[in-house]
């Protein structure tokens with residue numbers, strides 16, 4: 028693709044799950060500025076500080092410009108044939124299941140689709156998972172169990188139309204800043220709107236809070252179980268809604284009432300003031316238009332799915348769903364966490380929102396992906412989820428690993444063990460934009476990938492809205508698009524007939540066709556259906572405006588809100604409330620590790636900072652890794668503000684700058700997730716968390732470490 032000399036191109040921000048529209052100004056083939064796209068329904072012209080600095084993060088400096096095989100620069104022919112032949116050699120010797128892929132919510136949907144088709148469809152391995160597992164797998168599991176589909180019911184306008192917005196485990200102000208801006212404006216317009224923040228830390232999101240509940244980490248399920256019991260006790264249920272549209276209420280209520288369920292007991296367990304807790308319960312119960320917005324603070328837990336269920340239970344019990352300004356709303360972290368879910372990029376999914384045990388799914392996908400001379404070889408059962416995947420690599424069970432657009436050395440828990448696993452893996456292939464990463468250093472084969480502003484495709488944001496990312500600059504050096512790289516490796520493996528794509532539009536329309544393929548023959552119709560987009564030609568795809576799925580024959584203009592008719596995607600059309608007994612975090616405190624460790628993003632950085640660290644003004648906010656500590660803890664552990672400290676856990680250590688902060692609860696500390704050991708010595712927060720996960724979702728417990736701290 029040739030650069031236009033002067034152009035204002037419309038695309039989508041590559042950072043968070045808000046999915047803001049961006050207008051990029053190009054002059055003589057160089058991006059000189061960006062501004063918010065005032066036509067894009069996610070942001071209507073707004074951008075946060077990260078988005079507005081996008082043009083400053085571009086340029087060839089530090090980019091990976093050539094394929095590398097065993098550290099040697101090679102041309103693409105050599106790189107592709109080496110990649111294919113080494114994968115095939117391991118398949119021949121160890122079988123299909125010795126091959127694995129690890130993807131990323133940074134990939135575009137088209138990249139994800141082709142990767143899923145190659146790994147599950149033609150390499151025949153179930154072991155394909157994604158870093159989205161770390162982000163929202165618990166929310167997905169709960170949506171599927173409660174609604175019959177991984178389907179976010181709400182949209183961003185619901186946030187503005189709500190009378191009560193509850194933020195749980197979400198620092199919206201830092202992690203989804205444009206949504207926070209929209210909420211601020213909506214609250215200013217509607218003086219009756221209330222905002223409640225439930226979070227162990229006093230974050231910047233508290234700026235809008237009418238009520239703040241600084242709960243004990245991990246007590247979310249107890250708090251929402253308490254709300255369900257309170258609503259029942261006070262006659263605040265929507266009995267008609269429960270009767271017509273749900274199953275499981277009695278069991279869920281019985282579980283919520285287990286043990287001591289008085290409001291005083293709940294307040295004590297959650298470590299919040301009883302009066303404030305009752306105020307929240309009263310506000311929630313008395314408003315119909317309530318949005319509960321939750322994120323990693325809920326999801327990243329060994330009981331993350333349970334916590335999501337307790338939130339969903341309360342919304343179903345009050346009939347606060349399927350209405351303007353109402354619903355349980357999980358906000359994704361990454362720009363395309365949802366697109367990955369749509370194509371089947373999680374190890375427990377097959378394709379197009381079909382699971383392995385969805386009736387007829389294996390046969391249907393096999394038929395769809397078959398060509399005149401090729402028949403896919405789909406595995407019959409789900410593969411390893413992220414943490415399990417790297418354990419299987421450590422055991423030697425998986426011998427070839429292809430990682431795309433993510434760095435598990437930094438982001439996964441028990442990160443030192445992950446490093447050992449990767450070091451032991453006989454074949455490590457890495458598709459990456461940047462040259463100087465610790466993961467590239469460990470790879471046998473490195474494939475240079477194109478990045479934002481260079482590649483074409485789609486992403487889906489947190490409100491199910493599919494938007495185009497548009498390529499406007501040529502990739503540097505020999506960098507290529509991920510879908511092209513995967514398709515070429517597939518061709519070298521002998522599958523050219525199934526991977527002969529010339530443009531991402533062809534991939535997107537195939538993906539759209541699969542979403543509707545034999546969909547109407549099923550008793551339990553799949554909710555994810557974008558088949559109305561299957562006939563787009565290249566021009567139509569290039570011009571595609573943001574649209575919310577489903578986009579089917581029944582809803583060709585998209586669907587703003589789900590479940591408005593009270594009919595869910597379950598076999599009997601009813602939502603299910605789940606009985607939940609709250610569980611404590613798995614990582615327990617001890618005399619050796621007496622502090623509770625929380626982790627998260629900071630306002631101006633993104634993931635491992637390969638892009639955001641290039642913009643000087645983004646480094647001004649926080650220029651080095653830090654730990655936030657309560658004043659009393661600082662005294663107890665002989666720490667002073669701005670000094671260096673060592674944090675230790677059973678799994679590793681981190682060296683950081685101390686920030687004494689009134690935001691912290693006593694006995695709890697907070698570290699950012701972004702820094703790598705390349706950027707600052709011993710700076711990976713992932714090394715401090717055990718690799719323990721939610722039994723249903725496989726999401727790691729990255730908010731509940733057990734650590735010690737000392738001055739350095």
Ligand code: SF4
Pocket residue numbers: 040041042043044045046047070073074075076077078079202203204205206
């Ligand atoms: Fe990008 Fe998210 Fe900021 Fe929007 S809010 S500009 S999507 S980082």
